[in-house]
Amino acid sequence: MSSRAWKFKDNISTDEITPGRYVGLRSNIPELAKHTLEDARKEFPSEVKSGDFVVGGKNFGMGSSREHAPLVIKTCGVRAVLAQSFARIFYRNAINIGLPAVICDTTKIDEGDILDLDLTKGVVTNLTKNVEIVFPRMSKTMEAILLEGGLIPYVEKHGDLLLA
Amino acid sequence: MQGKTLAEKIIGWHTGEGRVSTGEVVIVKVDYTFSHDAAGPLLINQIGKLKGGTAGLDKDHTIFFIDHAVPSPTKDLSNDQAIVRNYAMGNGLVLSDAGNGICHQVMAEDYAAPGNLILGTDSHTCTSGGLCAFATGMGATDIAIAMSLRKTWLRVPESLKVEITGHLPRGVFAKDLILKALSLLGTDGATYKSLEFHGSAIDELDVYGRLTLTNMAVEAGAKTGLIQSDERTRQYLRDFSREEQWKEIYPDENASYESEICFNASELEPQVALPNSPDNVKPISEVKDVKVNEVFIGSCTNTRIEDMRTVAQIFKNKEKAKGLKLIVTPSSQKVYLKCVKEGIVEMLMRAGAIVTPAGCGVCFGALGGIPADGDVIFSSSNRNFPGRTGNPKAQTYLGSPATAAATAINGYVSDPREYL
Numbered sequence: 001m002s003s004r005a006w007k008f009k010d011n012i013s014t015d016e017i018t019p020g021r022y023v024g025l026r027s028n029i030p031e032l033a034k035h036t037l038e039d040a041r042k043e044f045p046s047e048v049k050s051g052d053f054v055v056g057g058k059n060f061g062m063g064s065s066r067e068h069a070p071l072v073i074k075t076c077g078v079r080a081v082l083a084q085s086f087a088r089i090f091y092r093n094a095i096n097i098g099l100p101a102v103i104c105d106t107t108k109i110d111e112g113d114i115l116d117l118d119l120t121k122g123v124v125t126n127l128t129k130n131v132e133i134v135f136p137r138m139s140k141t142m143e144a145i146l147l148e149g150g151l152i153p154y155v156e157k158h159g160d161l162l163l164a
Numbered sequence: 165m166q167g168k169t170l171a172e173k174i175i176g177w178h179t180g181e182g183r184v185s186t187g188e189v190v191i192v193k194v195d196y197t198f199s200h201d202a203a204g205p206l207l208i209n210q211i212g213k214l215k216g217g218t219a220g221l222d223k224d225h226t227i228f229f230i231d232h233a234v235p236s237p238t239k240d241l242s243n244d245q246a247i248v249r250n251y252a253m254g255n256g257l258v259l260s261d262a263g264n265g266i267c268h269q270v271m272a273e274d275y276a277a278p279g280n281l282i283l284g285t286d287s288h289t290c291t292s293g294g295l296c297a298f299a300t301g302m303g304a305t306d307i308a309i310a311m312s313l314r315k316t317w318l319r320v321p322e323s324l325k326v327e328i329t330g331h332l333p334r335g336v337f338a339k340d341l342i343l344k345a346l347s348l349l350g351t352d353g354a355t356y357k358s359l360e361f362h363g364s365a366i367d368e369l370d371v372y373g374r375l376t377l378t379n380m381a382v383e384a385g386a387k388t389g390l391i392q393s394d395e396r397t398r399q400y401l402r403d404f405s406r407e408e409q410w411k412e413i414y415p416d417e418n419a420s421y422e423s424e425i426c427f428n429a430s431e432l433e434p435q436v437a438l439p440n441s442p443d444n445v446k447p448i449s450e451v452k453d454v455k456v457n458e459v460f461i462g463s464c465t466n467t468r469i470e471d472m473r474t475v476a477q478i479f480k481n482k483e484k485a486k487g488l489k490l491i492v493t494p495s496s497q498k499v500y501l502k503c504v505k506e507g508i509v510e511m512l513m514r515a516g517a518i519v520t521p522a523g524c525g526v527c528f529g530a531l532g533g534i535p536a537d538g539d540v541i542f543s544s545s546n547r548n549f550p551g552r553t554g555n556p557k558a559q560t561y562l563g564s565p566a567t568a569a570a571t572a573i574n575g576y577v578s579d580p581r582e583y584l
Contacts, residue, residue, distance in 0.1 A: 011351055011441065013549040020202075020529040021554045023233060024240035027205050027247070039551045059352040062385065063549060065287040067206060067303030087385055088356050089287060093303035141189060141317060151305050152213050161313050163189055 002127055003051035003079065007111040008040055010057035014090065016040045017061065017069040026068055033075035050077030053117070055109050057083065061090025070094035070101070080117055082106050082124060095142050098150035104135035119146075140164040167416025169323040170390040171358035174298040174413075178281045186420070188320045195280040195297075197311045198227040200267050201234075201241070202528070203285035203304045204248035210308035218255050220312040227260060228252035229270065234262035234523040237531040265496025265522040268292070268464040271299075272375055273498055277401070277409035278393035283310050287382045288464050288546065294374035295400070296393035296413045298358075301382065321387045322422035323358045324349075328365040330430030335581035337474070338373030339466060339544065339564035341365065342380045343435035347445035348425050355385030357422065360415065365429035366391060371400035372468040379465045380546050383442045434579060437562035440550050448567065448579050456542045458535055459484070459572035460526040460553075461517075461565050462493030463545035469502045471544075471565040476508040478569040478583040484516035485575030491533045492517045493525035515572075529554030542571045 016039045018032060025032040037044040037054075054073055060083035061069060070093050073081060080100035084107070094101035102117070104124055109115065113128040124133040137143060144164035148154040155161055168176065169186070176184040178192040199207045211218065228248050236242040245262065252259035260270050267284060268291035276282055276292035282299035283289065285307045292299035300318075302310070310316045326345050332338075345359075359381040366374070374391045381389025393413040401410045434448040461467060461475055472494065484490045492512050494500040500522050503509045512519050518533075526533035527545035534554035535541050541553055541560045544567075548560035563571070566580035573583070 013547075013552075015529075015547070015549040015552045019551045019554075019556075021534070021551070023202055023528070023530045024238045024244075026202065027240070027244055039556045059355070059385065062351055063287065063547060065285055065289075065301040065303055066203065067285075067305060071206075085352060085355065087352070088387055089301055089303060092306060096303060096305040139189065139319075151309055152210060155309055155313075156213075156215060161191065161309055161315060161317060163191060163317060 002114050002116040003049065003053060005053045005055045005109050005111065005113045005115050006044060006048065007055045007109065008057070011059045011062055012040055012056055013063040014061060014066050014069040015063055018066060018072050029071060029075055032068060033072040036072040036076050045076065048076045048078065051079050052077065053115050054078050054081045055106050056081065057106060058085050060086050062087040065089045067093045067097065070097055070099045074099040082109070095146050096151040098146065100146060102135055104133050108133050166420060167418035169358065169419045169421065170296065170360055170392070170413065170415045171298060171321055171323050171388065174279055174281060175320050177279060184320045186320050186322050189317065190320065191315055191317050192281055193315050194283055194310050196225050196227065196275055196282045197284070197307055198229060198267055198271065199285040199307055200229040200231055201245045201248050202232040204228055205244050207285055207304035207308045208247060208251050210305050211312055214312055216312055220314060221255055221257060222314055223256045224258065226311050227258040227275070229260045229267040230262040231266050232524045232528050233530040234521055263497055263521045265498070266464045266524055268379065269468065269495035273404055273496060278397055278411050278413050283307055283316060288379050290381045290386065290388045291375050291379040291464055293378035293381065293389040294371055294391055295397060296391060298388055298390065300388045321356055321358045323360050324354050325421040325424040326359055326361045327424060327426040328361065328363040328429050329426065330365055330428040331368060332365060332429050333432065335566060335584050336429065336432050336434055337564040337566060338369060338376035340432055340435040341429060342377045343437055343445045343562065344427060344432060345425065346380065346383055346443045348427070349384040350443045351383060351441055352385045354381065357386050359384060359386045359389040361389065361391045370396055370470070372470045376466050380442065383546060434564060434567050436567065436577060437548060439548055439559040439561065442547060442562060448577070451577050454561065454577040455540060456488065456571055456576055457539040458489040458533065458541045459568050460491050460533060460541060460543040460545065461568045462491070462495070462525045463527040464495060465546045466544050466565050467493065467495040467499065469499050472499060472503050472508050475565050475569045476511050478566060478580060479511055479515040482515060482573050484572045488572060488575050489533065490517040490572045491520060491526055493520045494522050496522050526553055542568050542577060544568045
């Protein structure tokens with residue numbers, strides 16, 4: 001399944017992904033998700049389609065530890081977030097809720113490009129540009145958590161918090 | 165043998181082996197876990213998905229804070245706060261209720277001790293590194309697991325040494341040091357790393373200022389910020405009647421650092437972060453003619469009693485500029501009470517300030533002091549990302565509480581040395 005890229009600039013903060021002024025909606029994730037990334041791109045929450053990709057530059061998700069940031073992106077139906085680099089807490093949070101966060105060379109992706117992702121092979125294919133972007137595997141534990149669909153199912157499966 | 169950094173030492177003490185090295189991925193036991201009203205409902209929901217449920221919760225070391233929007237401005241937030249309050253009380257956990265203070269300040273007053281490993285659902289959890297605790301922020305799911313199992317997994321981070329030589333000049337504070345460091349590091353200059361602060365300016369800095377430095381380590385992307393535990397740490401713990409929790413901790417002399425930055429505090433003037441990033445920093449002499457509509461003196465970055473005394477000294481017999489909104493939010497109830505006893509609250513009110521209950525206040529953008537379209541805010545807090553203070557059409561400058569106070573008097577960004 002291939003879908004379009006929504007390209008964002010470097011240093012997208014969690015304040016832009018899900019602003020603090022909507023804190024009152026945090027117990028209503030579908031409503032909160034209607035404001036996803038609206039300060040960075042106003043049209044994003046109304047136009048994003050299931051299976052689309054969020055594509056950042058450097059340091060995507062900097063700032064707060066609010067897990068609602070990857071959660072609202074996932075709730076919008078986004079298949080994966082691709083970026084040259086991620087802020088530490090956002091990256092961990094995304095994997096913990098089963099949202100793939102892929103570190104790859106996003107300079108080869110422009111707004112609206114059609115992409116495909118093969119997580120197991122470690123390849124993003126830019127079908128618009130006919131380019132393959134290879135990315136290194138994430139750490140073993142991170143990969144194991146993601147494969148289980150997140151940290152809660154991972155811990156439930158093993159009955160404990162174990163390193164992969 | 166290769167010496168150990170502060171991060172390696174403290175993480176090592178929390179593993180079965182007792183020793184770790186940078187780059188290792190390890191399971192560690194956790195001394196304290198905490199959450200708050202902005203993340204707590206999600207975390208509580210995640211704990212509910214675990215078969216073990218609440219059985220593993222360590223009643224004395226699991227803390228819930230209500231601090232992000234206090235007093236609650238809406239029914240939705242009141243409902244979220246009720247979830248957190250009822251959960252903490254129902255399970256016999258520690259509850260720090262609305263008005264008691266910002267989680268990081270209360271952790272530093274009442275709980276965090278040298279050598280601890282602390283996890284919280286808030287990026288500024290690293291504040292407790294000023295007391296030489298390895299403290300780091302994580303999301304609701306990670307903390308749900310850490311609360312239930314009293315452990316987490318992490319990679320032992322590389323350490324980046326920030327050497328600050330010289331001495332703090334008059335009118336220059338810990339906030340100016342960390343803004344200077346951020347200008348050198350950038351917002352991703354320390355991603356995944358431990359920022360370890362060293363040098364004569366750090367040796368001379370009391371813990372209240374050290375907490376300001378470590379608070380903003382995350383603004384460089386760091387996992388934590390750490391400062392040695394020394395006689396000043398001991399004095400701080402004595403002030404909070406818990407000197408018995410002190411232990412001396414220094415990094416080994418032959419510890420290995422991935423990289424190092426260095427600057428001289430003696431050569432600094434007050435620093436200001438311009439919109440829209442905390443690393444967009446200039447010395448105050450280069451920030452001219454910036455008219456300000458609102459000044460916020462608050463947040464977990466500062467507004468400890470020492471900061472409030474400095475602010476009071478600047479406001480003595482003076483008033484804020486006409487038409488400017490001045491909001492002062494002590495970081496905890498303990499600080500607030502001291503401000504009342506010392507006459508600081510009265511002085512601030514006579515200067516034209518609104519003094520609010522302790523909490524995150526304007527910094528989080530959820531209540532009290534949300535700026536108008538086009539407003540310029542000068543804030544003593546830690547972030548000035550777009551929309552941070554509740555209105556994406558406003559702009560925020562960051563500086564020390566002293567610079568904020570001088571700015572409030574003049575109505576434009578001003579050098580506090582004029583008043584000190």
